[in-house]
Amino acid sequence: MRKRYITELFKDMEELKLPVPLKGNGNRVHLLALGDVGANLLLGLKLMGAPVIDAIGIFDVNPNVALRYEMEMNQIGAPFSDDLPKVEIVEEDQLFDCDMFIFCASKAVPKIGVQGDVRMMQLKANSEIVSYYGKKAGEVGFSGIFAVVSDPVDPLCKATLMSSGLKPAQVKGYGLGVMNRRAMYYAKKDERFAVFLDEGRVFGPHGGDLVVANSIENYDDELSGELTELTTTCNLKVRELGFKPFIAPALSSGAFSLIATLAGQWNYSSLWLGRGEDGAFLGVKNRISGDEIEFENLGLPEELYKRIEEAYENLRGL
DSSP states (O other), rough: OBBBOOOGGOOOOOBBBBBSOOOOSSSEEEEEESSSSHHHHHHHHHHTTTTEEEEEEEOEEEEEEEEHHHHHHOOOOOTTTOOOOOEEEEGGTTSSSSSSSEOOOOOOOOOOTSSSOOOOGGHHHHHHHHHHHHHHHHHHOOSSSEEOSSSSSSHHHHHHHHHHHHHHHGEEEEHHHHHHHHHHHHHHGGGTTTTHHHHHHEEEOOOOTEESSSSSSSSOOHHHHHHHHHHHHHHHHHHHHOOOOOOOOOIIIIEEEEEEHTOOOOEEEEEEEEEEEEEEEEEEEEEETTTTEEOOOOOHHHHHHHHHHHHHHHHTOO
């Protein structure tokens, strides 16, 4: 059976190369906005970030929020050691004096009980905010990684790239990590999906066009479709309980994946695949090696390839 590759999706592709290579350790990261996601992400970076992260700069439009988290985060640690990253308040004009800038701002998080795709509801308002900071990043010649965590991740990445003039490799989206963990959650609960734990993959956006493959080598389209549906609606299950689902995304898509990125380790995040405006950010397994991004380009069964192709084309149309 003929295998098809993700690189077949696009005829031309811009070079995925960073202006400067990763440091490996001792990075400085700056975090914009300390809402539900930002605060939990900050906690994850504080607890797990050493030695790849040396310092975390924080900024919030409410100065008291920043003061609160500077105090609380710097009071966390083991009794007889002091090896966790320090947390410092930074001014808005210092946001891009770092190796990685993390965008967690959000203007329109839907309330509990709202029906529909809650991620896409945030697109217009959050695009305006991310474009504002994208433009600032370009104006100051930012040479680090612009990491987008706010929803909808992948369209906001494109808004960042188009507004900033940054190199495509500098902009990365972080929403797929939690989708992988949600698929794993169901794979551990139902033996029919158990093969996902060893052979599965996730592709595409943090949203309705997500593609979950139960297995690359032994792909089952029906089972994969069922697991995809469970994964994409998992956030709604939390909302039905009366809560906003922000803890797992902040840690799995955010802290764990951001730390892996800085460490040059494999992670799930979105990359710019295309050229000019004719492309999209698509979530795939990838890593940074030196100053280049390497992504997994597996041979895929036709049915799986078609699902990824549809997701990519839908993302291009946003």
